[in-house]
Amino acid sequence: EIVLTQSPGTLSLSPGERATLSCRASQSVSSSYLAWYQQKPGQAPRLLIYGASSRATGIPDRFSGSGSGTDFTLTISRLEPEDFAVYYCQQYGTSPPFTFGQGTRLEIK
Amino acid sequence: EVQLVESGGGLVQPGGSLRLSCAASGFTLSSYWMHWVRQAPGKGLVWVSRISSDGTGTNYADSVKGRFTISRDNAKNTLYLQMNSLRAEDTAVYYCARSGGALLSYWGQGTLVTVSS
Numbered sequence: 124e125i126v127l128t129q130s131p132g133t134l135s136l137s138p139g140e141r142a143t144l145s146c147r148a149s150q151s152v153s154s155s156y157l158a159w160y161q162q163k164p165g166q167a168p169r170l171l172i173y174g175a176s177s178r179a180t181g182i183p184d185r186f187s188g189s190g191s192g193t194d195f196t197l198t199i200s201r202l203e204p205e206d207f208a209v210y211y212c213q214q215y216g217t218s219p220p221f222t223f224g225q226g227t228r229l230e231i232k
Numbered sequence: 233e234v235q236l237v238e239s240g241g242g243l244v245q246p247g248g249s250l251r252l253s254c255a256a257s258g259f260t261l262s263s264y265w266m267h268w269v270r271q272a273p274g275k276g277l278v279w280v281s282r283i284s285s286d287g288t289g290t291n292y293a294d295s296v297k298g299r300f301t302i303s304r305d306n307a308k309n310t311l312y313l314q315m316n317s318l319r320a321e322d323t324a325v326y327y328c329a330r331s332g333g334a335l336l337s338y339w340g341q342g343t344l345v346t347v348s349s
Contacts, residue, residue, distance in 0.1 A: 170337050219293075222279065
């Protein structure tokens with residue numbers, strides 16, 4: 124089973140700042156099958172990034188993903204008020220279980 | 233518009249059973265693999281199970297293997313999760329999700345299952 128470790132646990136920033144979230148895998152994630160999801164309180168998760176760096180439909184270009192192998196990053200270039208939420212990475216390679224990271228809470232400073 | 237609506241959650245005693253349903257609309261259910269993911273109160277997301285588009289292939293997390301059964305009725309556009317021998321640690325919001333491969337591209341709003349005496 125691939126274990127995903129996200130850091131930091133909580134990130135406190137102000138609107139307009141740049142956010143950098145990390146996701147590290149315990150073993151290489153095949154073909155960059157790494158996704159990022161955003162979850163706001165009381166809502167279902169929403170797909171942001173797939174294939175490590177491709178934005179899902181309708182996702183603003185201030186969101187970008189990068190990385191390969193075991194180290195991946197989600198960057199939000201200029202934080203908008205609606206971006207404060209919890210972010211999860213997930214590996215969705217060829218074999219289950221399709222594990223998630225424990226999440227990074229992005230809060231307003 | 234793709235819509236997934238879960239139902240069937242509620243309060244159940246330890247050792248009891250519950251069947252969750254996920255009604256799909258806005259797309260052809262038979263074309264997609266489907267998943268269940270759960271989230272305990274205040275905790276993170278945990279993948280639970282998946283089923284192939286025709287229902288012949290299934291996978292489960294070790295924590296639910298032998299207790300939970302995923303199934304589908306494509307004619308009724310509905311996904312199911314039969315949960316038996318429920319434990320307190322199964323308390324969570326259960327989400328169904330549509331996937332391409334194992335990428336969870338659309339999610340329902342979830343249904344809460346509480347296991348308590």
